[in-house]
């Protein structure tokens with residue numbers, strides 16, 4: 001049973017396996033991404049009901065540009081489609097949408113649609129739904145380092161004043177951006193057991209739950225199971 005008093009504050013999900021799901025069904029990869037979007041909507045809904053404060057989904061990595069132009073543009077088209085069709089429900093549920101990642105490379109129409117969702121939901125106080133889009137953990141750290149270097153050059157801070165918080169604050173998860181902080185739990189679907197460049201700094205003490213289900217098959221019930229696994233872990237943070 002889920003312990004309602006120990007729901008993690010921030011859960012991140014590496015939504016993997018859309019392509020394999022499509023291949024197994026003999027349908028185009030984009031049909032897999034479409035099914036993946038539907039699964040994601042269900043998980044957002046459940047995360048909200050469970051009282052999770054921040055849900056981060058890894059939707060597109062800085063490495064995913066290596067895929068065919070057709071697949072990449074298809075993924076962004078699906079994003080536009082579902083942001084539009086879901087926005088009313090998102091508003092009704094008081095969910096706030098944020099983006100983690102570098103927006104500059106995102107196709108204009110997708111960016112406009114996502115920015116509208118970010119603006120429309122800016123005052124919502126319920127679940128914060130972070131979409132990691134053109135996100136890379138190394139790029140996240142690189143940007144933070146670059147901004148700190150700039151402040152050192154301007155004489156605003158000195159090198160010996162740089163603490164771990166100085167870095168954390170400047171990441172996409174930091175208080176200068178989305179404020180969602182480090183995830184207590186990172187879930188990855190599809191049987192792969194790697195981070196693929198997500199939240200590299202932030203995962204220092206995250207718990208990992210890997211499940212074999214391909215992302216479109218990941219149901220809210222399986223999501224709750226993963227949280228239950230997390231609740232049964234013994235987190236020690238290096239202490240005894």
Ligand code: IPE
Pocket residue numbers: 015016017018019020021059060061064075190215
């Ligand atoms: C995850 O599914 C979605 C994205 C990375 C955009 P994949 O497309 O990686 O699916 P597999 O890993 O090929 O099965």
Ligand code: IPE
Pocket residue numbers: 014015016017058059060061064192194196
């Ligand atoms: C990770 O999945 C990225 C997202 C889920 C957005 P990938 O399918 O891109 O990762 P690799 O290539 O298997 O490491």
Ligand code: MG
Pocket residue numbers: 016017018
């Ligand atoms: Mg994959």
